[in-house]
Amino acid sequence: xxxxxxxxxxxxxxxxxxxxxxxxxLKPFVAAPAHQEALGFPGELVEDWHDKAIAKMGxxxxxxxxxxxYMDACVKCGACTDKCHYFLGTGDPKNMPVARQDLFxxxxxxxxxxxxxxxxxxxxxxxxxxEMLDDxxxxxxxxxQCRRCSVFCPYGIDxxxxxxxxxxxxxxxxxxxxxxxxxxxxxxxxxNNLGLPEPALAxxxxxxxxxxxxxxxxxxxxxxxxxxxxxxxxxxxxxxxxEPHVDGLIGYAKVFHQAGVSWTLSSKAxxxxxxxMFIGSYENMVRVARRIREAxxxxxxxxxxxxxxxxxxxxxxxxxNTLAGPWDFLDPRYxxxxxxxxxxxxxxxxxxxxxxxxxxxxxxxxxxxxxxxARASRMGDMPGGQFGIPRExxxxxxxxxxxxxxxxxxxxxxxxxxGGGLLTDDLMEIRVxxxxxxxxxxxAVVEQEGVTHMAAICAICKSQFxxxxxxxxxxMDMIVSVHxxxxxxxxxxxxx
Amino acid sequence: xxxxxxxxxxxxxxxxxxxxxxxxxxxxxxxxxLKIPTMPAPLTKTGVAFRLAREVGLFESLFxxxxxxxxxAVAFHLGLLLVVLRHLRYFIEPVWTVVALIQPFxxxxxxxxxxxxxxxxxxxxxxxxxxxxxxxxxxxxxLLLIGIGVSGxxxxxxxxxxxIAVKAFFLGLMRFDIQPLPNDPVLFVHLxxxxxxxxxxxxSKLLHAPGVFFSPTRNQVDDARDRRxxxxxxxxxxxxx
Numbered sequence: 001x002x003x004x005x006x007x008x009x010x011x012x013x014x015x016x017x018x019x020x021x022x023x024x025x026l027k028p029f030v031a032a033p034a035h036q037e038a039l040g041f042p043g044e045l046v047e048d049w050h051d052k053a054i055a056k057m058g059x060x061x062x063x064x065x066x067x068x069x070y071m072d073a074c075v076k077c078g079a080c081t082d083k084c085h086y087f088l089g090t091g092d093p094k095n096m097p098v099a100r101q102d103l104f105x106x107x108x109x110x111x112x113x114x115x116x117x118x119x120x121x122x123x124x125x126x127x128x129x130x131e132m133l134d135d136x137x138x139x140x141x142x143x144x145q146c147r148r149c150s151v152f153c154p155y156g157i158d159x160x161x162x163x164x165x166x167x168x169x170x171x172x173x174x175x176x177x178x179x180x181x182x183x184x185x186x187x188x189x190x191x192n193n194l195g196l197p198e199p200a201l202a203x204x205x206x207x208x209x210x211x212x213x214x215x216x217x218x219x220x221x222x223x224x225x226x227x228x229x230x231x232x233x234x235x236x237x238x239x240x241x242x243e244p245h246v247d248g249l250i251g252y253a254k255v256f257h258q259a260g261v262s263w264t265l266s267s268k269a270x271x272x273x274x275x276x277m278f279i280g281s282y283e284n285m286v287r288v289a290r291r292i293r294e295a296x297x298x299x300x301x302x303x304x305x306x307x308x309x310x311x312x313x314x315x316x317x318x319x320x321n322t323l324a325g326p327w328d329f330l331d332p333r334y335x336x337x338x339x340x341x342x343x344x345x346x347x348x349x350x351x352x353x354x355x356x357x358x359x360x361x362x363x364x365x366x367x368x369x370x371x372x373x374a375r376a377s378r379m380g381d382m383p384g385g386q387f388g389i390p391r392e393x394x395x396x397x398x399x400x401x402x403x404x405x406x407x408x409x410x411x412x413x414x415x416x417x418x419g420g421g422l423l424t425d426d427l428m429e430i431r432v433x434x435x436x437x438x439x440x441x442x443x444a445v446v447e448q449e450g451v452t453h454m455a456a457i458c459a460i461c462k463s464q465f466x467x468x469x470x471x472x473x474x475x476m477d478m479i480v481s482v483h484x485x486x487x488x489x490x491x492x493x494x495x496x
Numbered sequence: 497x498x499x500x501x502x503x504x505x506x507x508x509x510x511x512x513x514x515x516x517x518x519x520x521x522x523x524x525x526x527x528x529x530l531k532i533p534t535m536p537a538p539l540t541k542t543g544v545a546f547r548l549a550r551e552v553g554l555f556e557s558l559f560x561x562x563x564x565x566x567x568x569a570v571a572f573h574l575g576l577l578l579v580v581l582r583h584l585r586y587f588i589e590p591v592w593t594v595v596a597l598i599q600p601f602x603x604x605x606x607x608x609x610x611x612x613x614x615x616x617x618x619x620x621x622x623x624x625x626x627x628x629x630x631x632x633x634x635x636x637x638x639l640l641l642i643g644i645g646v647s648g649x650x651x652x653x654x655x656x657x658x659x660i661a662v663k664a665f666f667l668g669l670m671r672f673d674i675q676p677l678p679n680d681p682v683l684f685v686h687l688x689x690x691x692x693x694x695x696x697x698x699x700s701k702l703l704h705a706p707g708v709f710f711s712p713t714r715n716q717v718d719d720a721r722d723r724r725x726x727x728x729x730x731x732x733x734x735x736x737x
Contacts, residue, residue, distance in 0.1 A: 017624070018624050063526070066532060066713070068523065069523055069710045069712075073701070073703055073708065075634075076626070078623065078625060078629065079557070079561035080561070093629075096629065099628065115633070115696075115700060122633050124631035124633070147713075150534045151560065153557055153561075154557050154558040158534065282529065282730065283733065317720060317721060318532070319530055319531065319720070321723075322530060322531065336721060375534055376534075378536065382539075383538065383539060411535070
C-alpha cells in the first residue's frame with residue numbers, strides 16, 4: 001500500500017478544489033479465478049469482454065427500471081457534485097456522483113441512444129475502451145453505495161444502482177473484486193463472511209456465556225441451532241469476535257434473557273451480511289438470502305430478528321420479502337423481519353427491561369446514522385423511525401446524548417467510508433479519505449460538546465471507524481455498538 | 497415558408513409524441529425488481545403522490561441540495577410554465593378565462609425564464625465542478641432555450657408580428673387547413689427553435705420530465721415488509737430454482 005497523506009480536518013467543512021486523477025490509482029485487488037467461478041462468473045477477463053459487457057449492459061437496462069431511467073434523466077445540474085464523501089475527501093472529479101455515473105452513461109449513450117450514435121462528441125458518448133474499463137474498476141469501487149447523492153438529486157438518481165450495475169457487468173466479463181467475491185463464496189460454502197465453521201462458532205458462544213456469567217453472575221444464554229426457539233437472530237459474523245461488535249452481541253443476549261424470549265443463532269445463517277448486494281448480483285443475493293429462510297424453517301422459529309448491521313438491514317427490511325419470501329410461516333404479530341433495535345426499543349417503552357444509566361457513567365454519546373439504515377430502510381411504524389429509535393435507545397442508556405451537525409446525520413448522514421464492499425486493506429487510502437466528512441463532524445462535537453463516544457449500528461461502520469478514526473487522532477475504542485451501551489445499562493435479574 | 501413550417505410542425509409533433517410514447521412505454525415495461533425508495537419514504541400511495549408532487553412542483557430534493565441552483569431552476573421552470581400557459585391562446589378558440597387572465601404574468605414568466613437560463617448557463621461555465629460534467633449538448637440545450645426566449649420576447653417588445661395570423665396558422669394546423677404564416681424572420685427563428693426543441697426532446701436529457709415520475713427512489717411506497725414485491729423476471733428465476 002502506497003503512503004498517502006491523511007486529510008486535515010477542517011473546522012468548517014469545505015468543498016475541495018478539483019484534483020483530476022487524484023484517486024485514479026486506487027483500485028481493489030482483482031478476484032482470482034476461484035473466487036469468480038464460485039459465484040458463476042468467468043475466472044478472468046474474457047477475450048471478447050467489450051461485446052460481452054455491452055450485451056450485459058443491455059440485459060440490465062431491460063431488467064432494472066432504475067438503471068434505464070437514471071441513464072436518461074440526468075440533466076447534469078450538479079446538485080450531487082459536492083455530496084459524495086469520497087469526492088469531499090479526494091477532490092477527484094470522477095468521485096462526483098454524476099461523473100461516476102457518466103463513466104457508465106457515456107458508454108450507454110454510445111451504444112444505446114440515437115444521439116450518442118449520431119453525435120458522440122456532442123453528447124459525451126464514449127466507447128468502453130480498456131482505459132474506460134480501468135476507470136470503471138477504479139471508480140465504481142470508490143462508491144460505497146450509500147445513496148447520499150440520491151437524496152439531493154431532483155430525479156432521485158441513485159449512484160448505488162449504477163455502481164451495482166457496473167460491478168455486475170465487470171463480474172460477467174471476468175473482472176471481479178477479490179474482497180466481495182471471496183466473501184460471498186465463503187457465505188455460500190460455510191455460512192458466514194468470516195468462514196467461521198460451526199464448531200468454532202459454538203466454542204465462541206460458549207466462551208461468551210462464561211464471560212457474562214463471570215461478570216454478572218447471571219446465566220445469560222448464547223444458544224446455537226436450538227430447534228423450536230421463538231426467535232432466530234441473524235447477525236453479522238463480526239459480532240462473534242471483534243470489538244466493539246461482540247459487546248453488542250452480549251447486549252442482544254442480555255435483552256433476550258431479560259425479556260424471557262427464547263432465541264437462537266443458526267450455524268447455517270450465521271451471517272446477516274449479504275455482500276451480493278454490493279456487486280449487484282440478484283442471483284447471488286437470492287442464494288445468500290435463502291439460507292436464512294432455510295434456517296428459519298429448519299429451526300421452526302416464529303420470528304426473525306436482525307442484529308446491528310447496515311446493508312444487512314437494507315437487504316432484510318427492503319429485499320428479504322422479495323428475495324426469500326413470503327414469510328407467512330412466521331408470526332404475523334411481529335414485523336417480518338424485525339430489527340434488534342425495534343425489539344429493544346419496544347421493551348424499553350413497555351418497561352420490559354430496566355436500564356440504569358450509571359452503567360455508562362461519564363460517557364457522552366453521539367450517533368452515526370449508518371447509510372443503509374438511514375436511506376434504504378426503516379424501523380418502527382413511522383417514516384424516520386430508523387433515526388428516532390436508535391437515539392431513544394441510546395438516550396435511555398447513557399447520561400448525555402448529543403447529535404452531530406444536521407447536515408451529517410439522518411437522511412443526510414455521511415457514509416463511514418468503508419461501505420459497499422470497500423472494507424478491505426487494499427482500499428485503505430480511499431477509506432481514510434472517505435471518512436473525512438464524518439471525522440470533521442465528530443471532531444466538532446468532541447470539541448464543543450465533550451462527546452466521548454460515537455455509537456454505530458453497522459458492522460462495517462464499526463470496523464471502518466475502529467481502523468480509520470485513529471488516523472485522525474481519535475481513540476479507536478470511542479466507537480461503540482448501541483447494544484454495548486444497552487449491555488452496560490441493563491439491569492439483570494428480578495427487577496420488580 | 498408556410499408549407500415548410502407546417503411540415504416541420506407536423507413532423508416535430510410526431511417525433512415528440514411517438515418518441516415520448518416510446519420512452520414512457522419502455523419505462524413502464526421495465527420492471528423495478530427491488531424496493532429502493534430513498535428513505536424516509538411515504539407508507540402509502542397517496543403519500544407517494546404527494547412526494548412526487550413536491551418533487552415536480554417544488555423541486556424538494558434540489559432545495560435540499562443547493563439554494564442558488566434551486567432559485568435558478570425554479571425561475572426557469574416556473575417562468576416556462578407561465579409562458580406556455582400564455583401561449584395556449586394560440587391553440588384554443590375561444591380563449592379560456594384562465595388563459596386570458598394569465599396573459600400579463602406570461603411576460604414576467606418570460607423574463608424569469610430567461611434570467612434563470614442565463615444564470616444556469618453562467619453557473620455551468622463558472623463553477624468548476626459543473627463545468628467538468630458539462631458536455632457540449634448541455635450548453636447547446638441552454639442556448640436553444642435562450643434563443644426561444646429571446647426571439648419570443650423580441651416579438652413581444654420590439655419586432656411585433658401578426659399574432660392573429662400566427663393563431664390562424666396554428667388553429668389551421670390543428671384542423672389540417674393550412675393558413676399563411678406571417679413572413680417574419682424573428683417568428684421563423686422562434687418557431688424553428690421550438691420545433692427543434694420538440695424534436696430533440698425524446699432523445700435528450702429533457703427526458704428528465706417523464707423520468708422523474710418513473711424514478712423508483714421517488715415513486716415507490718415504503719411497504720417492503722408488508723407486501724411481497726416480485727418482478728416478472730425475478731419470479732421466473734425463482735420458479736426455475
